[in-house]
Amino acid sequence: MLALAHRDAVANVFILSHLESAGTASPTAGGASIFGVFDGGTLLGACWAGANLVPVQLDPDLAGVVAMAAHRSGRRYASIFGPAETVLALYAALEQLGQSAHEIRDDQPLLTIQGPPAVRPEPALGFGQLADFDKILPACAAMFEEEVGYSPYLGGREYYSRRVKSLIRQGHSLVHLSADGEVIFKAELGAVTPEVTQVQGVWMNPEFRGLGLSAGYMAAVVVLAQTLAPVTSLYVNEFNTKARATYDRVGFRQVGTFATVLF
CATH class of the missing domain: 3.40.630.30 (Gcn5-related N-acetyltransferase (GNAT))
Structure with a gap:
C-alpha cells in the first residue's frame, strides 16, 4: 500500500498519513478498511472505506468492483473524494446500485506550493x-x-x-x-x-x-x-x-x- 500510494504523494496524502501513523493497512478499531484490487499478488489499486471512500491509484476501469465491495459492506459513506475521473466512476457505479448523491463537485483543482x-x-x-x-x-x-x-x-x-x-x-x-x-x-x-x-x-x-x-x-x-x-x-x-x-x-x-x- 505504501509503495502504491507513494506513486503520487500529493494526491494520496490522506492514505499515506493514515498508513504512517497506524503502521498497518489492517481494519481500524472503528471498522474502516482498505479494499484492494489485485492481479495475482500485485496490488493494482485500492480504496479507503471508512467514513468516506478515498480511491488510491485506482484506475477508473476498476471502480465498478470497488463500488460493489463498498455497497456490499453495508456501510454508509459521507462522501467520495480524490482524483476526479476515478471518483466520478465510483459514483456512477454506486448510483447504479441505488445510492444517490446530495451534491457532486466534479471540478476541484488540486494545488501545491x-x-x-x-x-x-x-x-x-x-x-x-x-x-x-x-x-x-x-x-x-x-x-x-x-x-x-x-x-x-x-x-x-x-x-x-x-x-x-x-x-x-x-x-x-x-x-x-x-x-x-x-x-x-x-x-x-x-x-x-x-x-x-x-x-x-x-x-x-x-x-x-x-x-x-x-x-x-x-x-x-x-x-x-x-x-x-x-x-x-x-x-x-x-x-x-x-x-x-x-x-x-x-x-x-x-x-x-x-x-x-x-x-
Whole structure:
C-alpha cells in the first residue's frame, strides 16, 4: 500500500498519513478498511472505506468492483473524494446500485506550493492551543456548515469535537485569535506526511472578509505547514473564484483535479 500510494504523494496524502501513523493497512478499531484490487499478488489499486471512500491509484476501469465491495459492506459513506475521473466512476457505479448523491463537485483543482509564498505572511497566525478549544470549535463548525450545507453536529457533537481537539493536540490547527478571543482566521492540516501537508478547513470570520487579508493568512499557513513538510497542498471548488485568486497570489499551482461526491 505504501509503495502504491507513494506513486503520487500529493494526491494520496490522506492514505499515506493514515498508513504512517497506524503502521498497518489492517481494519481500524472503528471498522474502516482498505479494499484492494489485485492481479495475482500485485496490488493494482485500492480504496479507503471508512467514513468516506478515498480511491488510491485506482484506475477508473476498476471502480465498478470497488463500488460493489463498498455497497456490499453495508456501510454508509459521507462522501467520495480524490482524483476526479476515478471518483466520478465510483459514483456512477454506486448510483447504479441505488445510492444517490446530495451534491457532486466534479471540478476541484488540486494545488501545491513548494518554497516561500509570493506574498508577505500574516505574522499573527500560529498553532492552535487546547486552552482555546472552546473558541476554535465554533469556528470549525461554522466553516463545515458553510462548506457542506449542514451542521457537523448532526450525528452528535462528540465525534466532531474529538476530531478538532485531536488536530489541536497534533499541532495541525492554525488560528489567529483577536485580543478578545474571537477567531479571525483558521485552517487545519487535515493530512500530514514527511513529504506533504494537505490544508483543509480554511475559514475567515465574516466580519473580516473583503478586507484583503486572505492572501497574507494563506501565506502564513504555507510557512507554518512547511515546518512539517516541504510541499503544501489543497483542493478547492472550481467555482470559488475568490479563493482560487487568493491561492494564485500566494503561489499555489495546479497539479491535478479532484472531485467530491457528498451523500
